[in-house]
Amino acid sequence: MADTFSFDVVSDFDRQELVNTIDQVRRDVGQRYDLKDSGTEIELEETSLTITTASDMTLQAVEDVLRQKATKRNLSLKIFDFQSPEAVGGNRVRQVVTLRKGLSKELAKELSKTVRDNLKKVSVAIQGESLRITAKSKDDLQAAIQLLKQQDVEVPLQFENYR
Incomplete structure (x- = not known):
């Protein structure tokens, strides 16, 4: 003793669960009527996630989908640190989401x-x-x-x- x-x-956090969550979000965004033609791109890097989309409204919808899918996969929403969105060329919006670890x-x-x-x-x-x-x-x-x-x-x- x-x-x-x-x-x-x-x-x-479980990196593979995050990868699966991002894949589900991409699929969902491609199929949803209100998001299909928004040209939304989601890129996963080592310590962050970048969402580029058409407007603030579609960005908010993509964030909601991300939160839903992460919750279903038992990922804590505390790992996402949403930065403020910034305007990029062509009336598009980009938001960086820092992943908290450690x-x-x-x-x-x-x-x-x-x-x-x-x-x-x-x-x-x-x-x-x-x-x-x-x-x-x-x-x-x-x-x-x-x-x-x-x-x-x-x-x-x-x-x-x-x-």
Whole structure:
């Protein structure tokens, strides 16, 4: 029996589910009557997503379709950071959607401080873009998970490597 238990707090998403979501959105946009002739293009890069379309109205409709498809595929909507749309040539609109992944240094420090202030029997270590929380009791780790789930953060949190 181990004398200490631990888990990692990370912020990540399933890349393949995102790729499948984008494919579904492209198909949906190509078939919907109101979006079919808008010339909408959706490009997926490593850390962002670019939507180019005919107008603000069609951009809003494409965003709604993206949110619906992502929700159906169990992707958190918190991974999408919608930037403000910008006008491009030919009366078209482009919007960059940044994909959030990993805990920023500031957020990791904030979560670490919250856990340390509320739970005295756990220790927290920041490891790059994740947090490692250790304790002698599994009950303390469960309390830490509940505490973190109650926090309102801008990124989705997952709890991994529970041992």
